[in-house]
Amino acid sequence: MQSRFRFTYEPDWRSAPMAYWVHLPRLDAKDECDPPAPKPVPHEGYRFLRFEFGEHELLFSAPAQLDHMIEILVKKPLPTSRQLSSVRAKGVGPNGHWLSRLPAELKEPKSRERLVRHLRALRKQILGGPKREVSPPAEWPSYPKPPRAKSAA
Numbered sequence: 001m002q003s004r005f006r007f008t009y010e011p012d013w014r015s016a017p018m019a020y021w022v023h024l025p026r027l028d029a030k031d032e033c034d035p036p037a038p039k040p041v042p043h044e045g046y047r048f049l050r051f052e053f054g055e056h057e058l059l060f061s062a063p064a065q066l067d068h069m070i071e072i073l074v075k076k077p078l079p080t081s082r083q084l085s086s087v088r089a090k091g092v093g094p095n096g097h098w099l100s101r102l103p104a105e106l107k108e109p110k111s112r113e114r115l116v117r118h119l120r121a122l123r124k125q126i127l128g129g130p131k132r133e134v135s136p137p138a139e140w141p142s143y144p145k146p147p148r149a150k151s152a153a
Helices: 063-073 081-085 109-127
Strands: 003-010 046-053 056-060
Touching: 003 109, 046 109, 056 063, 063 109
Parallel strands: none
Antiparallel strands: 003 046, 046 056
């Protein structure tokens, strides 16, 4: 299965499917999350990683979300969205969890193994290695923008 990635800019980091489930509000500090929420790039917005895996596109607004997806998808058996959504105990049910929204094809064991291999390779390429014991950076590192096409004069 083919995979590729690109970065785009979006107005709100919370629009990524995993943002709500990964970045938990801190009780001791208003407007702060653990792991930390990404910061906007001035005049651009929030940097999003768009990862295409076959015909599916996965969207991440922070490295912690990529790590979280890998961490969940390697589990055997795969946890239920009910188990995972209980972490946020806010009335947002399991049907709204990112795992319940993940296409069934990507949850199948063989597809999941391939997806995890691709995600780990992607993480190594972008962040420079496998997940470490320390938390990932809050934002994606600067990555070269693709050159703009020259306009015909």
